[in-house]
Amino acid sequence: MNIYDISKKAGVSIATVSRVLNDSPRVSEKTRDKVLSVMEQNSYTPNVYARGLGLGSMNTIGILCADSSDIYLANAVYYLERDLRQHGYSSILCCTGYELESKQNCMKLLLSKRTDAIILVGSTFIEKRAEHNNYILEAGMEVPVMLINGYLEGSNLYCSLCDEHQAVYDVTSRLLNQGFDNPIHLYRALSYSGLQKKEGFLQAISEKGLNPQDRVHECSGDMDDVIDFLDSLYDSGKRFNAIITSNDELAIGAIKFARAKGLRIPEGISIVGHNNSKLARYCEPELTSIDNKLEMICIHTVTTLMRIFDNKNVANKTMFSAELIKRQTTSFN
Amino acid sequence: MNIYDISKKAGVSIATVSRVLNDSPRVSEKTRDKVLSVMEQNSYTPNVYARGLGLGSMNTIGILCADSSDIYLANAVYYLERDLRQHGYSSILCCTGYELESKQNCMKLLLSKRTDAIILVGSTFIEKRAEHNNYILEAGMEVPVMLINGYLEGSNLYCSLCDEHQAVYDVTSRLLNQGFDNPIHLYRALSYSGLQKKEGFLQAISEKGLNPQDRVHECSGDMDDVIDFLDSLYDSGKRFNAIITSNDELAIGAIKFARAKGLRIPEGISIVGHNNSKLARYCEPELTSIDNKLEMICIHTVTTLMRIFDNKNVANKTMFSAELIKRQTTSFN
DNA sequence: TTGTAGGCGTTATCAG
């Protein structure tokens, strides 16, 4: 069933059918009703491929994320899909994993699908070495590229992020002022965001005159790896009374470590997570965490994208402020 | 840059270019190389819309799930997207929420996008009232419909699920035999899967001659609602020494309730979750949970779908066995 | 307000 069949049955031309389809005002009420009823009776659905061919767009957005089962990224994907659909766009999801080559392949794949834009979810896409980000810049030559929680300068790139440097600086400073004068920082990877957090931590401790050596540690892998790492650190004689992590899962590992060692939370040791995901409520004691305003960032990203499609003015970089959510792993007032 | 441009530059016809594009054997090595190099030089990418128009397919699969930020569903989406991509298919994600009308709209949306199949993730799509499932049967008239962890009979519907009835029956029986003779069951909703779990629980207790009254409770909402519910149940004088839930989040709520009341886990009260999601490791004590083999189900679903596309024989219903993962909220040997 | 005709970029069916 195509536009020709409908036009015949309704006794009009295909142009008129097309006009009805596209809500053109240049159709008389009568013919419109006639055409609509014929469509209804034959349960006609326009062919999106044909439409896409003519218009050069199928109203789809490519969403690239490393791992949609990660609770933080999963939330972002949820918010984005919801908002995009509200604006009439579908989402093609592509989970890249954490390796550069795989990310590049997925990007190529999405571009070949001719999506109207690409959204990169999570700062894992922004690598330290500039040449590793070239594929993102090149994507920007074809379609708008939106970054969630990552920053990269380039034409047709638009970044929405949270000031995590400031957030980690603030919470570290507060802990130091409170007497937790021996903090360490655990991060998963030095993505853009990971770097910001680390720098925020380092700035805070250096302002207090602390030696940064041995205070910053990479912890990849899962929760057990974190526990193992802290165990061996502790067993090697290293001591600390505050742990600030770059995500909530790391922090839960830290909680488990502390409990196993008989350290009292938060009196003996303070722990701060990051993302304020649901996980922060599941653990025991419940986790103080930095909320980086993910939903707001996602909404803003979609709004911005729609403005780009409308050729309106938009900012290339928008920064939100984080908020510290206090729970039981710290004793802030 | 289209197939005509390439054909001109390569000095061949568009038919030949198309043949090269589709790996047809009926092209001489020489022309093939020539055409390929021209494509390379002009970084030509075939237009998927045009191809879709001709072939009636763009190799995309529609994935419908209630909420991709739910940790269980998020995992399923991750596995599905990964496996589909491996087979050359892209995934269009659509999060429906839990209301029927919204589910129907999303289904319509995906069908209008002419995806090659629809995958329904989670038994929330299967409702008790048969007429509420009609839209799924209708979808089956257009494309194959795959159900993850739900069951509905119909032509062109294919279901992969886990025997959760048996799993809950087994664990309940074991708890009863162990002396936890006063169990209750908490479920989120009576989807197909929810129903199976509930029936498994009821069968086990009825075999032991227990009165089922007041032993089965709906707990919608978030973790705090679960805690509140159990609090008020307890405060009203109701007692129980085992809680079997239909997902891990409910179980974590139960843990928090028990700890707050000073009940000892697992000596005084046993708690069993469902899904064996990551959450089971985050809480304290760590949660015994029923693993319903999600990854296996997802892989099987994609494999089945590929066989359907190849017109091979497939089963309409495939059932896997669950596995009990014992942790600290039970004292099974 | 309505109709005609050309274009979008492929694939596929014929001949040669």
Next chain:
DNA sequence: CTGATAACGCCTACAA
């Protein structure tokens, strides 16, 4: 092995 040509189904000037 290669080439011309007709679909595929829609949108949109341009004409009436």
